[in-house]
Amino acid sequence: MSHSAPASVLLAEDDGALRTVITLELKRLGLAVTAVPGGKEALAAMAAQAFDLVITDLKMPVVDGFQVLEVARKRIPEAQVIVVTGHGSVDSAVRAMKSGAFDYIQKPVDPETLSMVVNKALERLRLLREVEHLRAQVRGRFDPGNIVLVSNAMRRILELVQKVGVTDAAVLIQGESGTGKELVARAVHAAGSRRNHPFVAVNCGALPEGLLESELFGHARGSFTGAVANKRGLFEEARDGTLFLDEIGEMTPALQVKLLRALQTGEIRRVGENRTVKINARILAATNKDLKKGMADGSFRDDLYYRLNVFPITIPPLRERPEDIMPLAERFLKTAKEKHGGKAVRFSPEAAQALCSHAWPGNVRELEHAVERAVILAPEGEVRAEDLPPEVRPPSGADSKRSLGDMEREHILMTLDACAGNQVEAAKRLGIARNTLWRKLKDYGVPAKK
Ligand SMILES: Nc1ncnc2c1ncn2[C@@H]1O[C@H](COP(=O)(O)OP(=O)(O)OP(=O)(O)O)[C@@H](O)[C@H]1O
Ligand SMILES: [Mg+2]
Numbered sequence: 001m002s003h004s005a006p007a008s009v010l011l012a013e014d015d016g017a018l019r020t021v022i023t024l025e026l027k028r029l030g031l032a033v034t035a036v037p038g039g040k041e042a043l044a045a046m047a048a049q050a051f052d053l054v055i056t057d058l059k060m061p062v063v064d065g066f067q068v069l070e071v072a073r074k075r076i077p078e079a080q081v082i083v084v085t086g087h088g089s090v091d092s093a094v095r096a097m098k099s100g101a102f103d104y105i106q107k108p109v110d111p112e113t114l115s116m117v118v119n120k121a122l123e124r125l126r127l128l129r130e131v132e133h134l135r136a137q138v139r140g141r142f143d144p145g146n147i148v149l150v151s152n153a154m155r156r157i158l159e160l161v162q163k164v165g166v167t168d169a170a171v172l173i174q175g176e177s178g179t180g181k182e183l184v185a186r187a188v189h190a191a192g193s194r195r196n197h198p199f200v201a202v203n204c205g206a207l208p209e210g211l212l213e214s215e216l217f218g219h220a221r222g223s224f225t226g227a228v229a230n231k232r233g234l235f236e237e238a239r240d241g242t243l244f245l246d247e248i249g250e251m252t253p254a255l256q257v258k259l260l261r262a263l264q265t266g267e268i269r270r271v272g273e274n275r276t277v278k279i280n281a282r283i284l285a286a287t288n289k290d291l292k293k294g295m296a297d298g299s300f301r302d303d304l305y306y307r308l309n310v311f312p313i314t315i316p317p318l319r320e321r322p323e324d325i326m327p328l329a330e331r332f333l334k335t336a337k338e339k340h341g342g343k344a345v346r347f348s349p350e351a352a353q354a355l356c357s358h359a360w361p362g363n364v365r366e367l368e369h370a371v372e373r374a375v376i377l378a379p380e381g382e383v384r385a386e387d388l389p390p391e392v393r394p395p396s397g398a399d400s401k402r403s404l405g406d407m408e409r410e411h412i413l414m415t416l417d418a419c420a421g422n423q424v425e426a427a428k429r430l431g432i433a434r435n436t437l438w439r440k441l442k443d444y445g446v447p448a449k450k
Helices: 016-028 039-048 065-075 090-098 111-142 152-165 181-191 209-217 253-265 291-296 302-308 322-340 349-357 363-377 397-401 404-418 423-430 434-444
Strands: 008-012 032-036 053-057 080-085 103-106 171-175 199-203 242-246 267-269 276-278 282-287 311-315 344-347 381-383
Touching: 008 016, 008 039, 016 032, 016 053, 016 111, 032 039, 039 053, 039 065, 053 065, 053 111, 065 080, 065 090, 080 090, 080 111, 090 103, 103 111, 152 181, 152 311, 171 181, 181 199, 181 242, 181 282, 181 311, 199 209, 209 253, 209 267, 253 267, 253 302, 291 302, 322 344, 322 349, 322 363, 344 349, 349 363, 363 381, 404 423, 404 434, 423 434
Parallel strands: 008 032, 008 053, 053 080, 080 103, 171 282, 171 311, 199 242, 242 282, 344 381
Antiparallel strands: 267 276
16 A cells, blocks of 8 residues: 555544544544544445545444444445444444454544554555455456367367366366466366365475375374474365366375375375365366376376376367467457556567467467567567567568667567576676666566566
8 A cells, every 4th residue: 555545544433622633643644534523424425435444433423333334344345444432332342343343442542552453454454455456366367268269179178178067077187388277177166066165276296295295185283393283184175166186297106095095985084193084175187297108107006097087188289279379369468468558459460470380389378478578578559579589489581670779679688588587697698787787678668676
């Protein structure tokens, strides 16, 4: 909130002197204050404006603080409500908290307590908004409604997703890196009756065996050093929902045995505990490895494979479904514009040509990143071929048409890429001052980084 407009607060207090004191303190805290002498006026103010914070006295004639609280919860559910109670009326404070008030302050109002409670409420609001923002981003990225499908291959996959979605069968999603395995997994989850329950994803390649085991199955307190409390595992977290075992091909043989047992018996046991817990999670798994090869060389158990692979879905690499390239690129152009405020609205014919002829070893994810980068670089109107990453561009003689400025920009950005975005290092390699680099990057519209 510190970068935008000051937080707005509605204060309803019938005692004029107290209203003045609280108003001054709130202004001192940098808030935009609307102070009203009663509940009726508070309701009118809320009808006209969505406040971040509502502070209301509980005992007021005609319309009291409980009614203000109730309307605030309905009308501006995000707003945090703080109630002011008379001395010794803790029970009404408790009642207000039960009805959704964030906190209460007792009269006589001590400015320090007031500022502490207000800051706590604002912090909570900030976190709520941040979480909501992040959720919306994740939702957008993995919203099945956002899946681009033009090729027959992708359409068939989506049909399959709808069919399997309503069953409880295990699905194994295979495909090269970046083909959209997680997206498809989330779509399977969203297509079935478990959609309103958790989708829990775990990357089996990211954790060492012991940790992954306790993540999946949970553990009892004291079962190993560092197990300071009982912990539910992801199987339990995914109760009534879906457990997505990503990178299943990376799972060690020992853990494969334990996973197989869990799937066979429908029960798990937390590490260090004897009690068993029934599992009720749908299992989806994904891999970019060839599990058949894994079975042949003994690194993947075939009994586990058959259990996970009731329904196989194989997503073809992007180079085998070129019809999807431009529709995906258009989609990513739109989202990147919204995210970075870029000015380009379309791809130049040369850029489109380059996109369509590239082999995309990193598949859809590589395309997504290439477009995002191009949107940042493209001056306006069109994304040009030279805005695309060098490996995507055709190695044509078009270089002679490019200006010195373009070439300099490209060289600088490639160097920066090669230094993993480290500007100090890049400046050193380029042989220019850090300030010069920074200024140029600013001209190119590259977001500032340390
Ligand atoms: N058909 C599609 N339509 C829209 N976006 C897609 C499509 N396929 C993939 N994406 C996007 O591409 C990115 C990569 O997809 P995802 O993470 O699902 O791939 P993955 O196969 O799980 O990759 P990895 O093997 O690297 O984990 C995501 O941002 C996803 O939203
Ligand atoms: Mg993935």
